[in-house]
Amino acid sequence: MSVEGAMTPLPPPAEDRLDEESLLAAQGYRLLSIASPLALLVLWEISVRLGVVDARFFPAPSSVAATLWAMARSGELWLHTEASLIRLFWGFLVGGIPALGLGIAMGLSPALRAIVEPLIAATYPIPKSAIMPLILLIFGLGEASKVVMVAIGVFFPVAMNAVTGVLEINRIYLDVGRNYQASRWQVFRTIALPGALPFIMTGIKLGVGLGLILIAISEMLGARSGLGYLIWNAWEILDVNAMYVGLFMIALIGFLLTHLLNALERWLVPWKSP
Amino acid sequence: METASGAPAKIRLRHLAKRFRTRRGVLTAIDDVSVEIASGSFFMIVGPSGCGKTTLLRIVAGLEEPSAGAVEVARANRSKPVNAMIFQGDSIFPWMTVWDNAAYGLRLRGVAKSEIREVVGHYLDRTGLTRFADAYPHQLSGGMKQRVAIARAFANDPEILLMDEPFSALDEQNRTLLQQELLRIWEEHKKTVLFITHSVDEAVTLGDRIMIMTAQPGRAKATIDVPFARPRSVIELRADRRYGELIYRIWGDLREEVQRARAEAPA
Numbered sequence: 001m002s003v004e005g006a007m008t009p010l011p012p013p014a015e016d017r018l019d020e021e022s023l024l025a026a027q028g029y030r031l032l033s034i035a036s037p038l039a040l041l042v043l044w045e046i047s048v049r050l051g052v053v054d055a056r057f058f059p060a061p062s063s064v065a066a067t068l069w070a071m072a073r074s075g076e077l078w079l080h081t082e083a084s085l086i087r088l089f090w091g092f093l094v095g096g097i098p099a100l101g102l103g104i105a106m107g108l109s110p111a112l113r114a115i116v117e118p119l120i121a122a123t124y125p126i127p128k129s130a131i132m133p134l135i136l137l138i139f140g141l142g143e144a145s146k147v148v149m150v151a152i153g154v155f156f157p158v159a160m161n162a163v164t165g166v167l168e169i170n171r172i173y174l175d176v177g178r179n180y181q182a183s184r185w186q187v188f189r190t191i192a193l194p195g196a197l198p199f200i201m202t203g204i205k206l207g208v209g210l211g212l213i214l215i216a217i218s219e220m221l222g223a224r225s226g227l228g229y230l231i232w233n234a235w236e237i238l239d240v241n242a243m244y245v246g247l248f249m250i251a252l253i254g255f256l257l258t259h260l261l262n263a264l265e266r267w268l269v270p271w272k273s274p
Numbered sequence: 275m276e277t278a279s280g281a282p283a284k285i286r287l288r289h290l291a292k293r294f295r296t297r298r299g300v301l302t303a304i305d306d307v308s309v310e311i312a313s314g315s316f317f318m319i320v321g322p323s324g325c326g327k328t329t330l331l332r333i334v335a336g337l338e339e340p341s342a343g344a345v346e347v348a349r350a351n352r353s354k355p356v357n358a359m360i361f362q363g364d365s366i367f368p369w370m371t372v373w374d375n376a377a378y379g380l381r382l383r384g385v386a387k388s389e390i391r392e393v394v395g396h397y398l399d400r401t402g403l404t405r406f407a408d409a410y411p412h413q414l415s416g417g418m419k420q421r422v423a424i425a426r427a428f429a430n431d432p433e434i435l436l437m438d439e440p441f442s443a444l445d446e447q448n449r450t451l452l453q454q455e456l457l458r459i460w461e462e463h464k465k466t467v468l469f470i471t472h473s474v475d476e477a478v479t480l481g482d483r484i485m486i487m488t489a490q491p492g493r494a495k496a497t498i499d500v501p502f503a504r505p506r507s508v509i510e511l512r513a514d515r516r517y518g519e520l521i522y523r524i525w526g527d528l529r530e531e532v533q534r535a536r537a538e539a540p541a
Contacts, residue, residue: 172365179335179359180379180430190378194369271369271410 059241067241068248081249083225084215087143088253091150091211099158100200104192106159107166117163124156128210129217141222149218153210161203165196198272201265208257212250227253281312283348284466285334285434290343292329302491303329306343309485309494313348314464318477320524321487322535327470328362330492331438334468335359349433355379358427359436363443366411366422372398373407375422379430397425400459417448421455428459435460437469441476453479454508461505474524478517479508486527489535496527 041061047053048060071077106113139145177187219228227246234243292304303326311317321327332338334345335357347356366375376398380390398404401421411419420440427435441449471477477484486495511517
């Protein structure tokens with residue numbers, strides 16, 4: 001018996017299409033994540049029409065959409081959305097910028113850290129909503145109290161992440177700064193800030209979430225505009241559709257801000273391998 | 275200042291000592307090291323791990339204070355920075371491009387843009403990094419990153435260059451390549467270099483003089499002149515009979531220290 005005869009031919013080498021396949025899979029997953037909320041809406045719509053769920057609490061998506069359209073055309077929707085966005089914007093600046101400066105300074109200075117860290121640790125666990133009455137007392141019922149509420153919410157995650165961000169910077173980079181005679185401001189600008197930026201972006205994203213919660217809460221008390229007011233007012237006049245419009249708008253703002261911040265992060269932190 | 279060889283001294287260490295207070299008492303890292311380094315020379319310090327050679331370099335760099343003694347650097351030009359250090363391991367900023375890293379020192383000093391362009395362009399060219407000027411460090415190999423660190427230090431145009439085992443993390447082939455490139459760039463201006471290494475090979479390949487340090491506490495045990503002419507080829511050097519002899523001789527001094535360092539190292 002010849003040896004050759006016993007040999008089975010090798011299967012032809014499999015084509016290398018791994019990359020293409022994983023790309024297809026990724027696209028498939030993206031489709032799935034778009035499809036699942038749509039499927040939920042369709043299911044919801046059908047359930048309402050069949051009378052399975054109570055339309056008084058869960059109005060059909062189509063009727064909520066009709067209300068949204070009507071409010072958009074009357075300008076009412078924009079009025080409330082604009083009011084909330086402006087408060088969010090100012091709250092972000094008022095809370096975020098000092099948080100950034102203080103957080104980075106704390107990361108660079110052990111003395112400052114020793115002084116401020118216990119203060120942050122003591123005040124951070126207080127629910128921000130619990131100090132709402134105090135804020136109203138100090139800042140009154142006007143715009144200032146809303147802005148301050150958002151600012152408080154943004155301050156903590158940004159400051160705490162900035163501290164961590166600076167502490168996570170490899171010490172060798174600070175040695176390089178000293179070796180090249182960098183001034184305090186140069187160390188801040190060329191090492192501490194860019195080095196801590198990935199953490200700071202995480203803090204800002206967390207701050208967006210907290211800011212949205214707090215803007216909604218603070219507009220429910222003593223405001224005449226804003227999405228929080230829209231939701232609260234809808235409860236008082238039992239306009240459930242308008243309530244859903246307010247919730248939808250807050251969700252939409254959160255969604256868009258997250259994407260905006262992700263894009264900003266890719267632009268500001270191009271040096272982190274994706 | 276003048277050294278024994280007659281050349282003016284660029285760096286002088288006078289009775290340098292560094293002691294740390296630890297829980298187990300006072301630890302002497304460096305004990306009474308005095309040395310004069312001739313202007314324009316490539317001075318190597320070789321010693322076992324933990325002999326305080328990195329501490330010594332950090333003191334010369336001004337990153338640490340000596341417990342006793344002094345460091346003197348003869349300054350030729352007050353407007354230039356005293357030193358630039360090439361660190362062990364990754365020290366280039368991951369958030370800056372290769373170009374921005376190499377320009378770091380010049381920008382901090384507020385040097386004119388046109389001069390920065392010229393100087394940085396030159397050193398990126400000399401280190402073979404021109405094509406990677408816009409790349410970020412995470413896109414580079416270890417050898418490339420160390421080239422950026424070399425370009426950054428040379429571009430800053432300091433009075434003296436300090437190098438802390440800059441090639442110790444590289445594989446042997448890359449190390450040989452970078453040693454040759456370093457020598458080539460150094461030949462241009464022959465700035466005084468203080469180079470720390472634990473590799474006897476490297477000390478003999480690069481140095482004009484080699485100081486051997488004792489294991490902890492670090493003291494100057496012997497200083498040896500390297501006879502090879504410049505410019506050197508780090509490969510051709512190895513065919514020289516004196517190369518092997520020199521390494522053998524230094525090992526004679528070092529062996530005892532390495533063994534002592536191992537015996538004393540915490541398990």
